[in-house]
Amino acid sequence: MEILKFGGTSIRDANLIKKVTNIVNNKKNKIIAFSAISGVTNLLSVFVQQIQDKNYVKSEKIIRLIEEIHIDIINNLISSTNFKIIAFSKVNSAIKFLNKSINIKLSDKIEKEILAQGELLSAMIIYLYFLEQNIDVAYIPALKFMKTNKDGEPDYKHIRSCLNKEIEKHQDCNMFITNGFICNNHNNITDNLGRGSSDYTATIIGSVLKAKKIEIWTDIDGLRNNDPTCIHNTNPISHLSYNEASELAYFGAKILHPLSIIPVLKTNIPVILKNTFNPMFPGTYISEFTKASGIKGISAKDQITTIKVRSAKMVQAYGVLRKIFNVFEKHQTSVDMVTTSEISVSMTIDNTRHLLKIESELSNIGDVSIERNQSIVCLVGNFEKNKTAIVSKIFNAIEPIPINLISFGASNINISFTVNIKDKIKVLKLLNDRILKNEPCLTLN
Numbered sequence: 001m002e003i004l005k006f007g008g009t010s011i012r013d014a015n016l017i018k019k020v021t022n023i024v025n026n027k028k029n030k031i032i033a034f035s036a037i038s039g040v041t042n043l044l045s046v047f048v049q050q051i052q053d054k055n056y057v058k059s060e061k062i063i064r065l066i067e068e069i070h071i072d073i074i075n076n077l078i079s080s081t082n083f084k085i086i087a088f089s090k091v092n093s094a095i096k097f098l099n100k101s102i103n104i105k106l107s108d109k110i111e112k113e114i115l116a117q118g119e120l121l122s123a124m125i126i127y128l129y130f131l132e133q134n135i136d137v138a139y140i141p142a143l144k145f146m147k148t149n150k151d152g153e154p155d156y157k158h159i160r161s162c163l164n165k166e167i168e169k170h171q172d173c174n175m176f177i178t179n180g181f182i183c184n185n186h187n188n189i190t191d192n193l194g195r196g197s198s199d200y201t202a203t204i205i206g207s208v209l210k211a212k213k214i215e216i217w218t219d220i221d222g223l224r225n226n227d228p229t230c231i232h233n234t235n236p237i238s239h240l241s242y243n244e245a246s247e248l249a250y251f252g253a254k255i256l257h258p259l260s261i262i263p264v265l266k267t268n269i270p271v272i273l274k275n276t277f278n279p280m281f282p283g284t285y286i287s288e289f290t291k292a293s294g295i296k297g298i299s300a301k302d303q304i305t306t307i308k309v310r311s312a313k314m315v316q317a318y319g320v321l322r323k324i325f326n327v328f329e330k331h332q333t334s335v336d337m338v339t340t341s342e343i344s345v346s347m348t349i350d351n352t353r354h355l356l357k358i359e360s361e362l363s364n365i366g367d368v369s370i371e372r373n374q375s376i377v378c379l380v381g382n383f384e385k386n387k388t389a390i391v392s393k394i395f396n397a398i399e400p401i402p403i404n405l406i407s408f409g410a411s412n413i414n415i416s417f418t419v420n421i422k423d424k425i426k427v428l429k430l431l432n433d434r435i436l437k438n439e440p441c442l443t444l445n
């Protein structure tokens with residue numbers, strides 16, 4: 001079995017959906033997960049916001065826009081009246097539901113049902129088109145098998161058994177369509193796996209079915225070796241290990257959902273990032289082992305806050321780190337980077353929702369100083385050999401830009417440091433020109 005996932009930009013219009021059809025037709029035995037059509041989940045989430053703000057005119061405008069996007073695709077994609085009627089009726093029911101939700105008090109359940117409409121419609125429209133093309137295909141709704149437990153994590157046992165049941169209903173069929181992103185939560189209420197999580201859907205399915213490979217089809221030639229939003233001459237990375245890909249995804253590379261490597265971590269299932277607009281290009285191959293050593297990619301994450309706790313009482317004391325991290329656990333705030341000295345501990349967070357409470361509780365442990373507007377720059381690669389040479393190369397390259405925190409040594413695949421957000425682009429450029437340019441063996445030009 002192969003799992004394929006197509007992102008919203010890959011199915012943005014009828015012609016692209018036809019292109020996707022050619023890509024999937026060349027494969028045997030596959031499950032294809034679709035994201036919502038490009039921009040639709042954003043519109044739905046703005047729609048929720050507008051209802052909450054009682055902005056009814058804007059809400060109705062968004063509904064019309066969502067309706068137009070889907071009707072336009074159906075008109076250009078599906079030719080037979082019968083299939084068109086079914087497709088239009090699916091859009092109508094979704095639109096009716098959205099109209100109805102303007103006038104009721106939004107619960108978490110309805111909010112999630114609203115956000116689910118994009119994936120429910122895209123997968124259904126493409127399924128109907130495949131049927132019209134006489135492709136042997138079955139629709140297996142994600143809400144019949146995708147489920148999270150009370151910690152919000154995939155309930156693998158449930159997913160495996162329900163997904164297999166769904167597949168068994170369609171003996172002899174070797175192509176299945178499903179929805180990315182959406183799931184049921186532990187209360188059996190519609191939910192989702194988080195924004196941009198259709199990649200995660202694909203890897204969860206791949207891991208429970210022990211798939212041969214998972215292909216994530218998007219609109220770029222693979223994971224870039226630097227942030228393409230700031231740097232022009234970036235290159236796609238040919239090979240990465242699971243851990244390297246996770247680090248790059250977590251620290252800012254937008255092409256892959258940061259959680260999506262977790263389900264395949266203890267498997268040998270390759271995850272391949274492919275470009276729908278350039279299908280012959282090999283893309284980025286992510287697997288358990290990494291071939292080359294050296295720096296493979298750089299990513300950066302903005303809106304980072306650094307918290308420093310300093311106290312002379314820390315000298316030779318034990319239990320201080322536990323006390324500090326208890327505060328973050330209590331306020332459900334995850335810490336990305338940590339560095340310590342004998343009298344101080346520095347940490348970074350990206351979620352500042354509970355910062356005031358965290359600051360006040362940490363001040364019982366020591367003097368707290370907070371610095372906002374930081375960026376984490378993260379260099380990923382295989383640093384097992386020549387560690388010292390790599391570190392000195394990096395810091396020589398960016399001198400004299402001031403660095404606040406450095407984290408290195410926790411793993412052989414990541415060197416991270418923080419800089420002021422205003423210096424970030426300069427740092428990425430310097431690293432690109434002075435280091436990445438000289439590591440061409442790692443990329444496919």
Ligand code: ASP
Pocket residue numbers: 007008035036041042118180181194195196197198199
């Ligand atoms: N449609 C969802 C989103 O925009 C999921 C995805 O595209 O991966 O967040």
Ligand code: MG
Pocket residue numbers: 007196197199254255256257
């Ligand atoms: Mg995505």
